[in-house]
Amino acid sequence: MTEWFLSDSPFGDGESVDEIDVTARDSGTLFGSTPFEEKEGTVTVGWWQAEALETTPPAGRAHYRVHVPFALHPPSDEFRYKQLRVGMELEDGCIAKGLAPTEVSTEETQRKLWLSPSLEFSGTKASIGGVEYVTTFEKLVPRIEAYGENERSFYWIHRPKRFGSLESGRKHSVVVLETPADAESVSGTLYYEIASKKRFGGGFFDVTARTDEIPFTWSLPRSGSETGPMTSPASEPDPVA
DSSP states (O other): OOEEEOOOOOOOOTSSSEEEEEEEEEESSEEEEEEEEEEEEEEEEEEEEEOOOOOOOOEEEEEEEEEEEEEOOOOOTEEEEEEEEEEEOOOOOOOEEEESSOBBSSSSEEEEEEETTTSSSSSOOOOOOTTOEEEEEEEEEEOOEOOTTTEEEEEEEOSSTSSOOOOOOOEEEEEEEETTTTTTTEEEEEEEEEEEEEETTEEEEEEEEEOEEEEEEOOOOOOSSEOOOOSOOOOOOOOOO
């Protein structure tokens, strides 16, 4: 059995991460003619992990399990988080066969999910080619849904309990990936989008903030697993002749 245990603990000092600001931009429609930019939140993105799966894929294809951890920072006093959207788009020829977590409607601890022979996540024990792949989430808070299975563009929606605010903290995105068999890596883009209520005067108004499209590349191991940074380092300037 190969199991991933996905902790809800904060990122530790020894873990490699990148911090990304989530910025609201307005062209002048909200406060008259003056455009503005305002940081609404911050997301810490941890390193991805990709694992080769021992499956029997269609001819010329291969399967992997990929994990991308991240943490939503607490909002400042004037904001109340109402929704978080995490979206990814893969290069042509690659699709998501399974997405987790999803269908989370109540707070859960120790949720175990097995990969079924169809490569969907299931609460029922299953094995693929004699290997049992388990993903255990230490804690999940409502509500979480995932959309886009069997597509190259997919996303998760995180919402709070009714009448509440979305909890900050460490969260996870897990993808079962199908790629061409000869692919050594897969590239794509990632974004985070936060919908909030912002205090203004005596009330609140709606604000939506989104990161720029963040390019990434996942290396694909032939066996075992690999890890790497989710965001690419800035390129070095060309030397002056």
